Amino acid sequence: METLIKKAQTTHNLTKEEIKALLDYDGRNDFLFEAANEVRKRFVGDDVHLRALIEFSNTCSNSCLYCGLRVQNQEIERYNMEPKQIIKIAKHAIELGLKTIVLQSGEDKVYDTETLCEIIKEIKKYDVAITLSIGEKNFEEYKKLKENGADRFLLRIETTDEKLYKKMHPAMNFENRMRCLHDLKKLGYEVGTGSLIGLPEQTTTSLAEDILFFKKMNVQMLGLGPFIPNPQTPLKNEAGGSFELSLKVLAISRLLLPLANIPATTAMETLSSNGRRLALNAGANVIMPNFTDDNYRKNYNLYPNKNGINVSTKESFNDLKKLIIAFGRTIGQDKGNSRNVNDQQTYN
Numbered sequence: 001m002e003t004l005i006k007k008a009q010t011t012h013n014l015t016k017e018e019i020k021a022l023l024d025y026d027g028r029n030d031f032l033f034e035a036a037n038e039v040r041k042r043f044v045g046d047d048v049h050l051r052a053l054i055e056f057s058n059t060c061s062n063s064c065l066y067c068g069l070r071v072q073n074q075e076i077e078r079y080n081m082e083p084k085q086i087i088k089i090a091k092h093a094i095e096l097g098l099k100t101i102v103l104q105s106g107e108d109k110v111y112d113t114e115t116l117c118e119i120i121k122e123i124k125k126y127d128v129a130i131t132l133s134i135g136e137k138n139f140e141e142y143k144k145l146k147e148n149g150a151d152r153f154l155l156r157i158e159t160t161d162e163k164l165y166k167k168m169h170p171a172m173n174f175e176n177r178m179r180c181l182h183d184l185k186k187l188g189y190e191v192g193t194g195s196l197i198g199l200p201e202q203t204t205t206s207l208a209e210d211i212l213f214f215k216k217m218n219v220q221m222l223g224l225g226p227f228i229p230n231p232q233t234p235l236k237n238e239a240g241g242s243f244e245l246s247l248k249v250l251a252i253s254r255l256l257l258p259l260a261n262i263p264a265t266t267a268m269e270t271l272s273s274n275g276r277r278l279a280l281n282a283g284a285n286v287i288m289p290n291f292t293d294d295n296y297r298k299n300y301n302l303y304p305n306k307n308g309i310n311v312s313t314k315e316s317f318n319d320l321k322k323l324i325i326a327f328g329r330t331i332g333q334d335k336g337n338s339r340n341v342n343d344q345q346t347y348n
């Protein structure tokens with residue numbers, strides 16, 4: 001394993017079989033995590049970039065089998081924040097010093113493109129970056145959002161195994177999700193994708209293919225996290241993904257995409273009390289503190305116990321910063337743009 005890891009650390013390339021061998025290895029993974037940590041430090045430095053997450057709506061017309069926001073779930077109260085309210089939360093985060101606002105929601109037509117553009121324009125009056133995580137749109141819609149100030153877009157492919165994708169997303173279409181990612185690249189967004197780790201029937205071969213897909217797409221951001229079974233979904237009795245496997249996928253992704261921005265995701269923090277620190281020490285360089293008001297947040301339940309890091313007050317935000325410094329890291333002071341420039345020409 002050490003030879004493989006050293007190869008990845010210097011060449012940033014591995015074959016599918018080599019990635020699978022690393023994922024299947026059941027001994028200690030310290031050497032892998034240390035190598036990923038070294039590559040992270042060498043390529044993107046010690047800064048941890050903080051992104052303010054605002055979950056502005058939980059209404060959704062999709063039926064993703066794993067997700068608590070799926071349209072069939074009648075056990076949660078649905079909400080759509082008013083644009084004014086979204087802007088107010090964003091301003092609060094900006095006052096605390098955050099330089100990136102992430103707007104995330106389920107997928108429906110409650111907010112038309114014009115409304116979204118108004119919200120973006122208002123927030124862009126301050127010198128910050130905006131990341132959208134609002135699902136599938138058409139090229140024209142993505143284009144308008146970009147023209148009005150959106151800088152980045154997160155859209156996980158969830159799994160590159162087409163058969164599994166179809167099973168998990170009965171109302172959706174794999175080709176369209178791919179089309180979205182290519183459109184976003186073409187439009188010059190910083191693009192983020194990623195996978196759910198430990199979906200039922202997902203194999204390590206398929207996870208190896210996911211990692212090679214991230215590399216081929218040369219994405220700027222990667223969101224990776226364990227699948228956590230939600231009791232309000234059809235997958236409630238499934239096993240769920242392991243923390244260790246998720247950490248390995250994160251570490252190998254860092255070795256292969258040295259310049260990517262990779263968060264320690266909320267799902268990783270949910271599975272292990274030490275999850276944030278372990279992820280930061282295995283390749284992650286981003287944290288996305290949650291700024292959604294508690295009364296809404298409790299209904300944005302993708303999966304159970306999704307608390308996220310609550311930093312709605314200055315004190316809690318300062319505590320988070322102190323913790324990062326105690327981990328031996330520094331706080332990113334700028335927007336934390338990706339150093340991996342979107343080579344959009346390749347996609348035209």
Ligand code: SAH
Nearest residue numbers: 066067105106134135156226227228302303
């Ligand atoms: N509608 C947007 C945002 C989805 S929510 C979109 O489609 O991009 C953000 C992410 O939460 C999803 O991409 C999915 O990977 C994750 N998620 C949903 N349900 C989950 C679960 N049960 N366990 C872990 N992560 C989950």
